[in-house]
Amino acid sequence: MRNLLSANLLRLRKSRLFWGLLLLLFGLGVLFTLRRLADQVRWSAWGAQGARYYLTVDLFTYALFLGFGMAAFIPLFFGAEYSDGAIRNKLIAGHSRLSIYLSHLITSVVAALCAAGAYVLPVLAVGFFIYEPPALEAGTLALLVLGTLVLLAAYCALYTLVTMNCSRKSTAAVICLLGMLALYIVSGNVEIPLMHPEYLNWVVTEAGEMIPGDPNPRYVGGMERVVLETLQDLLPTGQSLQYMRADVAHPARLPLYALIDVAAFTAIGAALFRKKDLK
Amino acid sequence: MEYVLATQGLSKHYRQFKALDNLTMHVPKGSIYGFVGRNGAGKTTLIRLICGLQAPTSGSYSLYGTDFTQKEIAKIRRRMGAVVETPSIYLDLTAEDNLKEQFRVLGVPTDDGIPELLKLVGLENTGKKKARNFSLGMKQRLGIAVALAGDPDFLVLDEPVNGLDPQGIIDIRELILKLNRERNITVLISSHILDELSRLATHYGFIDSGRIVKELSARELEAACRKCLRVEVTDTRALARVLDGMGVEYKILSDGQADVFAQLNISQLSRALDGEGCELLSAQERDESLESYFVNLVGGGPRD
Numbered sequence: 001m002r003n004l005l006s007a008n009l010l011r012l013r014k015s016r017l018f019w020g021l022l023l024l025l026f027g028l029g030v031l032f033t034l035r036r037l038a039d040q041v042r043w044s045a046w047g048a049q050g051a052r053y054y055l056t057v058d059l060f061t062y063a064l065f066l067g068f069g070m071a072a073f074i075p076l077f078f079g080a081e082y083s084d085g086a087i088r089n090k091l092i093a094g095h096s097r098l099s100i101y102l103s104h105l106i107t108s109v110v111a112a113l114c115a116a117g118a119y120v121l122p123v124l125a126v127g128f129f130i131y132e133p134p135a136l137e138a139g140t141l142a143l144l145v146l147g148t149l150v151l152l153a154a155y156c157a158l159y160t161l162v163t164m165n166c167s168r169k170s171t172a173a174v175i176c177l178l179g180m181l182a183l184y185i186v187s188g189n190v191e192i193p194l195m196h197p198e199y200l201n202w203v204v205t206e207a208g209e210m211i212p213g214d215p216n217p218r219y220v221g222g223m224e225r226v227v228l229e230t231l232q233d234l235l236p237t238g239q240s241l242q243y244m245r246a247d248v249a250h251p252a253r254l255p256l257y258a259l260i261d262v263a264a265f266t267a268i269g270a271a272l273f274r275k276k277d278l279k
Numbered sequence: 280m281e282y283v284l285a286t287q288g289l290s291k292h293y294r295q296f297k298a299l300d301n302l303t304m305h306v307p308k309g310s311i312y313g314f315v316g317r318n319g320a321g322k323t324t325l326i327r328l329i330c331g332l333q334a335p336t337s338g339s340y341s342l343y344g345t346d347f348t349q350k351e352i353a354k355i356r357r358r359m360g361a362v363v364e365t366p367s368i369y370l371d372l373t374a375e376d377n378l379k380e381q382f383r384v385l386g387v388p389t390d391d392g393i394p395e396l397l398k399l400v401g402l403e404n405t406g407k408k409k410a411r412n413f414s415l416g417m418k419q420r421l422g423i424a425v426a427l428a429g430d431p432d433f434l435v436l437d438e439p440v441n442g443l444d445p446q447g448i449i450d451i452r453e454l455i456l457k458l459n460r461e462r463n464i465t466v467l468i469s470s471h472i473l474d475e476l477s478r479l480a481t482h483y484g485f486i487d488s489g490r491i492v493k494e495l496s497a498r499e500l501e502a503a504c505r506k507c508l509r510v511e512v513t514d515t516r517a518l519a520r521v522l523d524g525m526g527v528e529y530k531i532l533s534d535g536q537a538d539v540f541a542q543l544n545i546s547q548l549s550r551a552l553d554g555e556g557c558e559l560l561s562a563q564e565r566d567e568s569l570e571s572y573f574v575n576l577v578g579g580g581p582r583d
Binding site: 002003004006007010011014015016080084085086087088089090091092093094095096277278279 | 331332333334353354356357361366367370372376380381384386425
């Protein structure tokens with residue numbers, strides 16, 4: 001396994017695709033920071049004071065970008081193992097299919113972490129002067145950081161499942177990208193009913209107490225809410241949407257759910273790959 | 280005889296299609312084994328199985344005496360190198376980087392052996408040129424270099440000269456002969472280019488419709504294809520006496536048939552046989568090439 005990782009990382013270092021991904025994420029990080037800076041300048045010109053953004057507004061956007069970025073990168077990078085036939089060398093060299101699968105997964109996670117770092121770097125460096133510090137407790141912030149990193153691993157596990165079991169890299173890339181899009185649509189639709197508040201308004205009593213007003217007929221409660229929330233927390237795209245808004249209802253739960261995703265995708269993918277007839 | 284590869288009743292089915300059907304073959308150690316068959320006969324399927332790319336439907340095979348079901352087979356496979364169908368190389372890497380990759384896959388501690396390997400296959404001057412820009416022959420030689428990275432003693436080459444120009448074919452042939460003679464590497468070459476195989480192989484296995492129809496050494500094949508006079512007589516014992524008397528080499532095939540490996544005067548032979556009370560029924564000159572031997576063996580008709 002160590003040998004396979006060493007070989008994969010060597011190829012990663014030499015890959016133009018990988019450096020292109022890093023450059024893209026770095027560029028997006030710069031772009032987002034400059035956009036906030038431009039907003040601030042515009043607001044300042046109008047004499048307004050309100051244009052201050054919390055760091056968390058843009059910090060975790062990589063969870064979305066890399067969802068799409070890795071959907072293209074993993075099939076194209078590891079799909080070359082099939083198209084160039086190099087996967088045969090690994091099998092003939094006596095490596096087990098499981099170790100080949102896991103080494104690909106680990107390498108793709110390393111690539112995703114590097115790409116996330118390329119995005120975060122300009123956001124933190126330039127953003128230090130622009131953004132307000134996060135209005136979160138350190139523990140919650142750490143959970144969000146951890147959660148997004150495990151989420152990246154979940155995306156990598158999903159795309160590795162497709163790539164390792166699809167011999168054509170272009171087909172694998174299309175499946176990953178369209179699958180990602182489909183999952184986003186599902187998550188977006190799951191989120192809509194969850195966004196509705198339970199009450200249409202709140203009433204202040206004579207004693208100054210806030211009490212709920214009219215119940216919201218569109219509010220989803222009970223078991224249906226539990227199912228939708230669980231689905232949203234389980235789907236990597238559902239997690240991405242929550243991190244992007246920096247509005248995470250269950251920050252401790254999401255990394256665990258992402259870990260469940262990693263384990264499930266890897267178990268399914270490795271089992272299928274074990275049975276696959278290679279050419 | 281020690282066999283590097285031995286298969287026993289090996290079968291591989293893809294749904295209803297039998298790519299390999301109860302195939303039994305033996306590749307002797309130190310040989311260049313020519314694996315001959317038409318397109319779709321099952322050559323590549325067998326190679327995929329022994330490389331561990333696919334699992335057999337039934338039957339078994341062993342590498343260096345280790346059965347494929349044993350755990351040790353993974354270690355044993357490290358003793359083999361293979362080029363299956365197309366060279367297994369990363370097209371976006373240089374020749375040197377491709378070998379660095381394979382050295383890491385194999386856990387070779389240093390890259391010191393790379394220049395020697397590149398020289399061996401004649402790619403020492405390719406510099407920073409990516410494999411994508413190599414000619415077919417260069418890619419094929421790089422594929423062989425990658426297969427040799429683990430210093431194997433069994434090399435499997437699937438159609439190594441397919442699509443190569445004449446010079447490319449000569450380069451590959453010389454490389455294979457060099458590896459076999461100087462490094463004592465056993466080579467299994469699948470091909471349907473019989474003329475090329477006949478310049479290399481020490482042993483042959485003929486495959487048709489997923490079955491081995493004949494296995495023989497190059498010497499046996501040469502004998503079978505040797506120019507001769509096939510005679511039919513009423514008494515081969517009498518024929519033997521006459522031919523012994525003439526000091527001629529011959530081979531008795533059956534009670535009434537023999538191959539005579541000499542230019543004979545038929546009238547003289549007929550008279551001599553008459554004297555022994557034997558009749559010469561027919562005499563036919565035979566000069567079989569590997570190609571005609573193969574066609575006779577598997578039949579020249581259309582495929583299924």
